[in-house]
Amino acid sequence: MFSTPFNKAIKILETIENHQHQAYFVGGCVRDYLLQRPIGDIDIATSAKPEALQEMFHSIIPVGIEHGTVIVRYDKESYEVTTFRVDGTYTDQRHPDGVTYINNIDKDLERRDFTINALAMDINGNIIDLFNGQQDLTNGIIRTVGNGKERFKEDPLRIIRALRFSSQLGFTIDQVTIDHMVQVKKDIESLAIERITNEFTKFFASKYVGHGLHYLFETKIYKHLPVFKDHEQLIYKLPTTIEPLSSFGEVIAVFHLLDPSISVVNWVKSWKCSNKLKNEAQLIVHNIDRFKSEGLSRWLIYQLPTSLFTSFQRIIHLFYPEENITVEKMKRIKQLLPIQSRKELAINGNDIIRFYPDYSKGPWMKLLLNEIEKQVVTGGVPNNYQAIKEWIKWNPPEIN
Numbered sequence: 001m002f003s004t005p006f007n008k009a010i011k012i013l014e015t016i017e018n019h020q021h022q023a024y025f026v027g028g029c030v031r032d033y034l035l036q037r038p039i040g041d042i043d044i045a046t047s048a049k050p051e052a053l054q055e056m057f058h059s060i061i062p063v064g065i066e067h068g069t070v071i072v073r074y075d076k077e078s079y080e081v082t083t084f085r086v087d088g089t090y091t092d093q094r095h096p097d098g099v100t101y102i103n104n105i106d107k108d109l110e111r112r113d114f115t116i117n118a119l120a121m122d123i124n125g126n127i128i129d130l131f132n133g134q135q136d137l138t139n140g141i142i143r144t145v146g147n148g149k150e151r152f153k154e155d156p157l158r159i160i161r162a163l164r165f166s167s168q169l170g171f172t173i174d175q176v177t178i179d180h181m182v183q184v185k186k187d188i189e190s191l192a193i194e195r196i197t198n199e200f201t202k203f204f205a206s207k208y209v210g211h212g213l214h215y216l217f218e219t220k221i222y223k224h225l226p227v228f229k230d231h232e233q234l235i236y237k238l239p240t241t242i243e244p245l246s247s248f249g250e251v252i253a254v255f256h257l258l259d260p261s262i263s264v265v266n267w268v269k270s271w272k273c274s275n276k277l278k279n280e281a282q283l284i285v286h287n288i289d290r291f292k293s294e295g296l297s298r299w300l301i302y303q304l305p306t307s308l309f310t311s312f313q314r315i316i317h318l319f320y321p322e323e324n325i326t327v328e329k330m331k332r333i334k335q336l337l338p339i340q341s342r343k344e345l346a347i348n349g350n351d352i353i354r355f356y357p358d359y360s361k362g363p364w365m366k367l368l369l370n371e372i373e374k375q376v377v378t379g380g381v382p383n384n385y386q387a388i389k390e391w392i393k394w395n396p397p398e399i400n
Contacts, residue, residue, distance in 0.1 A: 005029070005039045012044055012072055012079055013123045015056055021048035022084075024105060024120040024128065031116050034127075034137055035169070044072075044081045045120065047103050053081060068099050084108040106130060110145060113158045114165070118145045140171040148180030156187035159221065160199045167203045167212025181219055188224040196225065197248060197271045204245045213238065226270035227255075227262060234259055239318055248273060249280030250311050256285055257319060284311055291316065296325060301333045302340075302377045338383045342373055346385045355392060359399050368397040 006025065016023035023046040025033075032039045048056070050065045059073035068083035085099040086107050102108065105120055105128060112118040115133040127134065131145050142165050144151045144158075152159050159181045166173055173181075188196070203212055213235075222228040222235045237258040245251050252267040264285060268278040287304045294300065304312055309327045316325050339345060352365050372388055375381045381391045 005042055006033070008075055008077055009042045009044070009079055010123060012057075012074055012081070016044075016046050016048055016053075016081075017123065019048065019052065019056055021046055021052065022103075022105065023048070024122055026105075026109075026120045027112070027117050030119040030121045030127070031133075031137065033121070034119070034134065042079055044079055045084055045105060045108055046081060047084050047105075049083050049101055053083075068101060086111060112145050113151055113155075113161060115143055115145055116141075116165070116171075140169070141174055142166060142169075142171045143174035143177045144180065148177045149183055152180055152184040153187065156184060157191055157195050157199065159185055159188060159219075160196060160203075163212050163215055163219075163221065164199050164203045164206070166215050167206035167209050170208035170211050173215055178215070178219060181221070185219060185221050185224055188221065193226060193270075193272045197273065200225075200251070201248045204248070204251045206244055209242060209244050210240065213242070227267060231259065231262065234262075241321070242318060243314055245314070246311065247277065247280065249277040250284065250315065252277070252281040253284040253288070253311075254315060254318065256281065257288060257315070280308065280311070283308060284315060287312060288315060288319070296330070296333070297378070298333060298337060299374060299378050301330055302337055304330075306331070306334065338376055338379075339373075342369070344383070345369075345373060345376060345388075346383050347372065347388045351385075351389075355389070356397075356399070362399070364397045364399045368392070371395070 006029075009025070013023040013025075023044055025042060026045040027043045029039050029042045046053070050062070050068060050070050053070055053072065054060050054062075057072050057074070061071035061073065061078075063069060063071050063080075064082075068085050070081055072079045072081050084102045084105055084107070086102060109118045109120060109128070109130055115131040115136045117133070118129075118131050119133045120128040122128070136143060142162055162173055162177065162181060165171060203209065206212065216222055216235065223232060228235055234255060238254075242254075245254065248271070252264055252271075252273070256262060256264050256267065264278060264281045267273070267281070283304065287300055287308075290297070290300050290303070309330045313325055313327050313330065316323055334340070349365055349369065352368060353361070372381070372391070375391065376383045376388070381387055
């Protein structure tokens with residue numbers, strides 16, 4: 001009856017129930033199961049307290065035990081298991097100051113963000129739906145559980161999650177929920193930027209990103225986001241034909257290309273991104289600029305990592321839709337290159353030293369190797385020791 005992810009997790013529920021406790025699948029995994037979407041993380045809610053769970057399972061990670069949550073490791077998978085609870089106040093606008101454990105799931109579901117996430121499913125596949133979440137799934141509606149203003153005050157990240165769900169699912173946000181989002185949106189500025197970046201990474205990577213952008217425009221939430229709050233017209237420069245962007249590095253590259261006065265480094269610092277994302281964005285931007293001047297050249301293909309071919313193609317299509325560039329075409333060009341990396345050059349730094357024994361090592365060596373590498377890749381000289389040596393003879397380096 002269940003899909004494979006649930007089949008593997010059934011043993012967790014069985015173990016908990018065999019110890020005379022209740023246990024249910026909850027939240028997004030139930031939502032996605034009902035929507036017949038791919039299921040990601042599987043979360044479980046239970047009447048068993050963390051101490052009891054630690055006795056039931058051999059491998060437990062007490063990741064959020066102070067809030068009733070532990071990670072159960074089972075069959076090489078991780079499952080977040082949380083005790084039924086009601087939350088206290090949210091002073092830090094992320095975690096409740098305290099929690100009270102309860103013995104039934106009703107109040108636990110009541111504390112959740114949206115009706116489509118306030119769903120539970122028992123071991124037999126029976127659904128518990130106290131807030132008409134299934135009807136909202138059918139109608140494609142995102143609405144809060146109870147008073148939206150209270151839900152958003154508890155954790156303003158839920159405002160951005162509403163946008164993200166509209167982008168992922170293509171759902172309409174209920175008008176009352178929109179009104180409450182607008183009333184509380186300034187509180188977004190109190191959030192840790194890493195949490196916002198994580199949500200917007202998913203937002204821009206989603207199938208219905210254009211739909212999500214509609215609500216971003218309508219609510220003007222962008223006025224409370226890094227960079228955008230200082231450049232309020234920037235978001236409107238996005239082409240209406242935007243496709244999902246698979247990483248935040250792509251997002252940064254797109255917005256930098258839309259407004260080059262805002263540097264990639266500024267974006268990375270403002271959104272607290274990793275060096276990996278910074279390098280990705282810079283590589284994409286650099287090669288888009290190279291494309292403007294030399295087209296899809298062999299040197300461009302050589303310089304661009306294969307892992308970024310799809311990102312490059314997607315952004316080229318966004319800014320230059322008339323260009324017929326495909327990943328397959330890029331791969332064909334790469335396969336025909338005489339070398340795939342500098343290591344394959346028929347000459348190296350030691351050879352350069354032997355050619356110029358009277359000169360000290362210095363930057364000139366790197367510059368010469370760079371030029372040799374480019375000449376080989378672009379067909380200016382064959383990747384042959386004698387041919388390169390002869391080329392150097394007629395193109396001696398400038399040594400200061």
